[in-house]
Amino acid sequence: MRKLAAGNWKMNGTSADIPQLEALAAAHANAGVDVVMCGPATLLHRMAVTGVSIGGEDCHPETSGAHTGDISAEMIKDAGATHVITGHSERRTDHGEDNALIAAKTTAGWAAGLHVILCIGESEAQYRAGDTLEVLRAQMDASIPDGATAQTTTIAYEPIWAIGTGLTPTPEEIAAVHANLRAYLMDRFETGSQMRLLYGGSVKASNADEIFALANVDGALVGGASLKAADFSPIITALENA
16 A cells, blocks of 8 residues: 555645645655645645645535535535545544544545545543543444445544644554554455554654554654645655655
């Protein structure tokens, strides 16, 4: 499988930041890995012409309708995107999104022809209690629809307590979680052995080599470090060299 370096700009970015993507496209025109940047809806169309593959940060489960302020998967696709994120912890926490809604959004992404990056992750309290694997399994049971395949779906493990904090699990912890996730996917889905597993949570140039050397880590979903080409480019290079 080709590995994936995915960025997530979150609620950041204006037209003035488009040159960052142009620089990234120029530096990695022949990348040996897939590179996708997920940005705010206001920028998707402009991002899509930079040469970097583009994704939406979220989508509505319905195709259209009276949902003021929302954006459908079809609209994201129409803007030039190929991917969409569902289930990010900030959506789960800030907007109260539950597993059933995330599953519906994932199905909507597939229907629009988008590849879904579906996020799972535990809180610090759950991590400290030793409940990580139980929490992740429950999220996957209810968030990933039965029709998931390696061609339509990537799973991103993002421990909530590591997102934007500078903290990361130990390499041994990441490896153990990803091994468990791989076993789950292989047991449930016919193409589970080929489904990409990304790690996310304070990934940066200084720790990327160590993380990407771990078994069953097929790339990363990167937040803050994806905003600047100078920060994200070394992560892409580390993934290419893994």
